[in-house]
Amino acid sequence: MDHLVTLGEFLRAARARLEPADVGFPATARRRVAGLRREELAQLAGVSVDYYTRLEQGRSRTASRAVLDSLASALHLDDAERAHLFNLAAQPERVHRPAPARRQTVNPVVEQLLARLDSAYCPAFVLGRRTDVLAGNRLAAALITDFAALPQHERNQARFVFLDPYARELYADWEGVAADTAAMLRMDAGRHGADPELSELVTDLSRQSSAFRRMWADQRVIERTAGTKGYHHPVVGDLTVTYQAMSVAGEDDQTLFVYTAPAGTADETALRLLATWSSSAASPAAPSEGASVRR
Secondary structure: OOOOOOHHHHHHHHHHOOOHHHHOOOOOOOOOOOOOOHHHHHHHHOOOHHHHHHHHOOOOOOOOHHHHHHHHHHOOOOHHHHHHHHHHHHHHHHOOOOOOOOOOOOOHHHHHHHHHHHHOOOOEEEEOHHHEEEEEOHHHHHHOOOHHHOOHHHOEHHHHHHHOHHHHHHEOOHHHHHHHHHHHHHHHHHHOOOOHHHHHHHHHHHHHOHHHHHHHHOOOOOOOOEEEEEEEEOOOEEEEEEEEEEEOOOOOOOEEEEEEOOOOOHHHHHHHHHHHHHHHHOOOOOOHHHHHOOO
8 A cells, every 4th residue: 555655655646746935945046856845845834844754755654743833834734634644654654454344225214315305416425445436326326427337346437537538528627537536536536545445446546547646646635525527428428516525423434515606507407307207218208319418
C-alpha cells in the first residue's frame, strides 16, 4: 500500500502548488521546479530544513501535531487536505492493521428513504469506501447507470467514471467529475491505508486509464459536501442538479448523495420526465427510445 499512502508525495505536491508570491516571498526570475523550495516551506513552518527534507523523503516517519499544524498552515491546506495530512502521518502506526473484512451494507431504513426520494423526484444513492455504490433509487439508476444490475466488483463510481465510455458522454464536465472522483479516492487512501481492495482498484484504474494516472498523481483530496453537476442525458437531454452529501448516521464511511432541482425549472421537469420514463422502462411495454440508456 506504499503507493497509496505516502506523506512525502503529498507534501511535495502541496508545496509545488504554492507560488512564492502566495506566501509573501519575492518572485525570482528562474526556478528549477514549480512552487516553493524546501527551505522556504521549512522557514514558513518553523522547522529545520534538514528535518523537513527527511520528512518529505520518508527518512523520518513521525511528526508531532504541532509540526503538522505548522505544515498545514504553511501549505495553505483546506480542511479536507489538513485531515488527509494527519491521516497520512498516522499511517506508520496502523499500516499493518488488517483491513476491514466486513462488506458494507445499507441499513433498511436508508433503503426506505431512497425509495421515498423517488416519489419526490430526487435521484439518490449511497457511496461507501473506495467509492463503492452500495445502494441507489430507481431515479439515480435512470440518471447515471444501474449499478445494481452490474456484477458486485463493478459497482463502483470510480470504475464507471474512468473506465466506462458512456460516462464521458453523460457528464457535462467529465474532467471535473473525474478529478473529484480521484480526489475522493485519495482521501479514502489516507483513512484506510491497509485496504487491499482499494489497492486493487487503484492498480486497475492506473493500468487502464491514463486520465486516472494523471489525476491520481496530482495528490488532490476533497470531502464532498454540496455542489452542482451537469448531465447530457440521452432520454431527457441536458440538465443540471444540485447535490447534498450527508454522512449516514451510525455507519462508518457511508455517504448519502441526494440530487435535487429547483421547483418549476426545466431541470425539475427533466427529472419528472426521467421518473416517468424509468417507471415505464421497468414494465414489459418499455419504450424503445430508452434502449440507449445504461440500465
